[in-house]
Amino acid sequence: MKDAAKEAAPAAQDAASGAATPAARDAAAPAKEATKAAPKAAPKDTAGEQPPPTGPLAPLAWLSGCWRGEVNKREFREFWQPLRGNLMVGVSRNALPERTVSFEYLRLEPRADGVYYVTTSMGKTEAAFKLASTKRDGNDETFTFQRGGTEFPTALAYRRGAGGWLYVEVAGQAQGKDHKVTYPFRRVDCESGEFIRK
Template structure:
């Protein structure tokens, strides 16, 4: 019986359609997190032509501390990837490891930090978490839709 259940699970996964950028459309919008003088903003375009574009910036008061250009698209290998360019630098790709409903996790075990980027949306709340590949050293932002 166990073998039949395992075989059925494998068959269902194999029959599942491959993820598309459109599957991540729930991420689109203008998001903000504020705590005292500290703030972080993240904006995502709706998916179109297999691409979502994003930008993030963080600061304190009127001082900008960090910014990042981001895109989600299908890579040359066919896999969906989150491609980050912190401070406009060289792109770093994180492959889509899993997604379900309004959540997505991207991973790159070869990157120094972060190695995992996860998003979960619940209504007008978006939570972003970065961490090491094993989930250690987490940093979390809770955004509200602007």
């Protein structure tokens, strides 16, 4: 018993002094190694993220991307680059299977007196339509642009619908009569052409 007590005494002294025993040190070693080996969480990569759009064109930033529609074998497409530098740039094409009917270069830009939709159609002089009104009706939101004069069209309306739909209405006078054409578009993936509900 005395011998056992003598052997136990150093351990008791270590415990009383707060020093770790060899057995305790051996038990703690794997835990320390596990702590060292645990991988650190990778920092979040925010290099490719863009801040939310701001400025007078921000309400139209949703147009960014590719849009496609088709009526009576006539395909129409629009592509808009993202809002950058207070400008949105786009292009549209209206085509039959055998030929292109029309194409336009587009841009949305702020000017001193408001926001403008500017189009250059098949090499003609550019036409500028000023944003005249914005209307929200439930999930739909309509942006109407107008210009003076009598040359068709005198008004353009972009209506953002639910489920990835876009309706572009072109209106004005043609041969002395009111004329209106509506182009229904769906948002599509720019590479695959698959419809996107967004």
